[in-house]
Amino acid sequence: MRRPGPSRRSRALTGTVVLLCAAALTGLVGCSGESDAPSDGAGKASPAPEGDLAGTVVEAVAETRRTSARFDQEITMSDGKQTQLLFIKGDFDMAGDMGRLTVEIPEIGGARAEELFVAGKVYLRAVKETAGPWGYFDRNKSEVHLPLRAPMNDPEHTLFQVGMAKNVYYQGVEKMNGAPAKHYRGMLDHLAVSLRLGKSQQEDANRERASRGEDVPVYADVWIDEAGRVVQTRTAFDFGDNTTTVTTVFSDFGKPVKVTAPPAAGLATLSPVPHILTG
Template sequence: MRRCPSLAVATLLLCAGCSTTSTKAAPEPSVDQGSVVKAAVAATSKGPARIDQTIEITGGGAGGTITVTGGIDFAGDKATLGVDFPQGGISHVDEVFAGKQAYVRGASGVDNDTWAVTPRDTAEAHYLLRAPLNDPKHVLRQISAMHHVSKEGDEEVTGARTVHYRGMLDHDTLTLRMAKETREKVNQTRGLLGSDLPAYADAWVDQQGRVVQTRMSMDLTAGRVTVTTTLSDLGKPIQVSVPPADDAVPATGFTGILTG
């Protein structure tokens, strides 16, 4: 069985004694723009898109960048993703979502050429700001729930004119579908801080009212995590090859930094 290295990056934001750094608070909006972001998420969720995501982790004397690339059909409930972490003991994982099933190849405990299958809706996140099995639908769900949303201004993203919105993620949204052990550590840190952990969320909405980029970030004394997801080719069909059922072995879940 292959294992990821015991990186501080895997747990740097889960230490019980963390304290916040002096980050700038999100501006208090005169008008909450959350409804605009919700509408943009709903519009984006009607069709397919290309996914390019970077997960940047720094602190604790270690760091690294995970990338997730592929395509998803939000309405069709299917996706194909490649997850890469060059610094890890496991450097690549393949993932396919098809309806209620999630297929993973290359994860710890599974042979490189074998697909493992697990129910998509029971997969859990084991790290802060990570989606279960890197599911892009989970990211949009969290972005849709951001609160204290302010309009930051007009910006260009991958050549498109967009409006930038910024807000916060509350505790329930931050811990959505989080594994019990990780949730308990987050709860403990929250209790020590006396407030929700400082989880920021950003969304860039194009002129067609669709989300074309999101960012979630958290900066603590122990380190920083930033997850940036870019959506492109919106509306362009994607091709997903679902592994044959006879070739997939059942799995109860996955752990490891590549699978969230």
């Protein structure tokens, strides 16, 4: 059977990626806007288990969110003609809800942004030859605009999302960070995939789901170490020529993380429009 071609939503998402790439550092700081607070926010609630193995993943997510870690994330997005890579890295105290990270797009002249998570805010500035002004978002009001991205690249969102995996199966033991880790694979349903989507993107996702009559297949892989912590996640979908893969590695658990908010003087407000650097 011939695989169906990309839908209008898929083509729209691809077009959004290309347009955002072309203006990766333009208009990053602008006028503020308001949106309804998403349901999960930065809270510590965990998704409900779905069977024994799904429960194992939920428990590992909860254990990981009780500590701090270094994380390294690689995102690959492709429309079959062009592939876009993003690299995100930083340190995050998930128990204390604070952290710092950088996000880079090597293909766009070294486009880079820095982010600070502290006291319920996300502070962001673009960096090219020099650092731009800091702006900020309310963390709980930040949204997702591209498939499988996290709002403002929040690593806790990534953990929360994989904790919603269903039909989870054990895949075996593999080496991660030089130590054995148990590999589990499940599927993310429509609710998990559309978590924290902006209003227009949510409407598109709902129409896509309705037209298919079933969820777009999205895989979630989770690796758990002997201490019961998540050491790697991978989420991926393959829909025609459109693919996205997000791989996140957690390491150096328990390391101290200290973050200080930028001075209030000179702070700008951030526009809520979609932007490839911020998800």
